[in-house]
Amino acid sequence: MEGREILRVEGIVKKFGDFVALNGVNLSIFSDGITSIIGPNGAGKTTLINVITGRLKPDKGKVFFMGMDITGMSPHKIVKLGIARTFQIINLFTSLTVYQNVLIASLSRGKNANPDVDSILSKLHLEKYRDLEVYKLPHGIQRIVEIAVALATKPKLLFLDEPTAGLNVNEKEEVISVIKSLGSEIPIVLVEHDMDVVFNISKRIIVMNRGEVLAEGSPNDIAEDKRVREIYLGE
Ligand SMILES: Nc1ncnc2c1ncn2[C@@H]1O[C@H](COP(=O)(O)OP(=O)(O)OP(=O)(O)O)[C@@H](O)[C@H]1O
Numbered sequence: 043m044e045g046r047e048i049l050r051v052e053g054i055v056k057k058f059g060d061f062v063a064l065n066g067v068n069l070s071i072f073s074d075g076i077t078s079i080i081g082p083n084g085a086g087k088t089t090l091i092n093v094i095t096g097r098l099k100p101d102k103g104k105v106f107f108m109g110m111d112i113t114g115m116s117p118h119k120i121v122k123l124g125i126a127r128t129f130q131i132i133n134l135f136t137s138l139t140v141y142q143n144v145l146i147a148s149l150s151r152g153k154n155a156n157p158d159v160d161s162i163l164s165k166l167h168l169e170k171y172r173d174l175e176v177y178k179l180p181h182g183i184q185r186i187v188e189i190a191v192a193l194a195t196k197p198k199l200l201f202l203d204e205p206t207a208g209l210n211v212n213e214k215e216e217v218i219s220v221i222k223s224l225g226s227e228i229p230i231v232l233v234e235h236d237m238d239v240v241f242n243i244s245k246r247i248i249v250m251n252r253g254e255v256l257a258e259g260s261p262n263d264i265a266e267d268k269r270v271r272e273i274y275l276g277e
């Protein structure tokens with residue numbers, strides 16, 4: 043069964059000078075489970091997330107979140123509406139503690155926020171790192187702290203841009219298991235290059251290439267898609 047459509051992207055075009063990074067992207071994200079966005083380097087995955095989350099304004103097209111047109115809204119406003127994200131490059135206050143990082147994010151949600159920081163830390167098994175400065179933590183734990191920071195804004199939809207980038211095998215497993223269990227509570231859009239992880243964890247997969255959506259569907263649909271196999275397997 044397919045969930046409710048929570049986000050819809052219509053005809054998004056984004057240019058950098060003459061270079062067309064997104065060339066008319068249409069897609070929907072549904073409220074159940076994990077959707078992965080895959081595609082070669084430079085396909086436009088991060089640019090698309092930047093457009094959806096308000097860091098970049100599209101040249102054309104619209105973004106609808108739960109039916110509301112959010113195109114061109116500020117990142118802050120979009121966070122308040124319920125879209126959170128993490129970054130391909132770790133984006134934390136490294137000289138502050140884990141607790142302080144998550145608290146700041148929860149306060150930024152606004153005066154009605156209930157700073158439930160400890161419950162987020164325990165959900166992600168971060169209690170033992172609570173009062174340590176982030177720079178002292180292994181890279182894999184920092185990635186999980188980033189997810190905690192994102193959750194502190196009480197999102198209804200969470201984007202994770204390459205949350206396993208730069209991790210060793212064990213750290214990666216740990217981060218993926220956190221994402222997998224979160225995926226049953228909140229819709230997640232995951233950008234990930236490891237195809238084993240993607241096919242294992244995703245309910246739906248969207249394949250991007252050269253600024254366009256090349257294919258979308260269940261892991262089975264994607265595994266059998268001829269054009270996807272050409273890109274990934276050189277067939
Ligand atoms: N601010 C920018 N100015 C100019 N070009 C940009 C900018 N941001 C992205 N690009 C270009 O747009 C294209 C898409 O980049 P994007 O970062 O979205 O790719 P990606 O799919 O996330 O790739 P990766 O898997 O390497 O993270 C790339 O060719 C990139 O060089």
Ligand SMILES: [Mg+2]
Binds near residue numbers: 087088089130203
């Ligand atoms: Mg990227």
